[in-house]
Amino acid sequence: MTIFITQGNFTREAMAGMVAKPEDRATTVAKLAKQTGGKLLAYYVTFGEYDFLAIFEGPDPQAMAPALIVAGSTGGVTNLKTTVAMTSADAKKCFEAAGGIAKSFRPAGK
Numbered sequence: 493m494t495i496f497i498t499q500g501n502f503t504r505e506a507m508a509g510m511v512a513k514p515e516d517r518a519t520t521v522a523k524l525a526k527q528t529g530g531k532l533l534a535y536y537v538t539f540g541e542y543d544f545l546a547i548f549e550g551p552d553p554q555a556m557a558p559a560l561i562v563a564g565s566t567g568g569v570t571n572l573k574t575t576v577a578m579t580s581a582d583a584k585k586c587f588e589a590a591g592g593i594a595k596s597f598r599p600a601g602k
Contacts, residue, residue: 493549495577496530496556499542506568521546521563528559542571 502510510517518535525532530550538545550556553576564572578586 494552494556495533495579496548496550496553496574497577498546498548498560498572498574499538499544500563500569500572501543503568503570509568517544524559524562525550525556529555530559542573544569 518532521535522532525548528550530548532546533549534545534547536545537543548556548559556574560572560574563569
């Protein structure tokens with residue numbers, strides 16, 4: 493499974509709605525992730541550049557993209573930024589594979 497870290501901002505309208513009717517968005521976000529074959533691992537409200545940070549586990553980017561499209565299309569969130577993450581053990585495997593490929597690669601202009 494792949495790890496996805498999504499950050500974003502609530503719109504002014506969403507903030508006003510949550511002030512009028514407070515809610516724990518983690519429940520709704522977890523349900524959305526599940527509908528695309530993913531799982532919400534953590535959900536945080538953050539201060540600074542972004543209003544929230546969600547960490548998901550999912551099969552692949554194509555499976556998780558519909559959840560992000562739905563979230564972005566509702567008008568409640570904006571500035572969505574998703575980063576695909578991997579464990580350091582998986583990164584090590586990638587570096588090992590790159591070592592084998594690098595020997596036969598010719599950079600531009602050489």
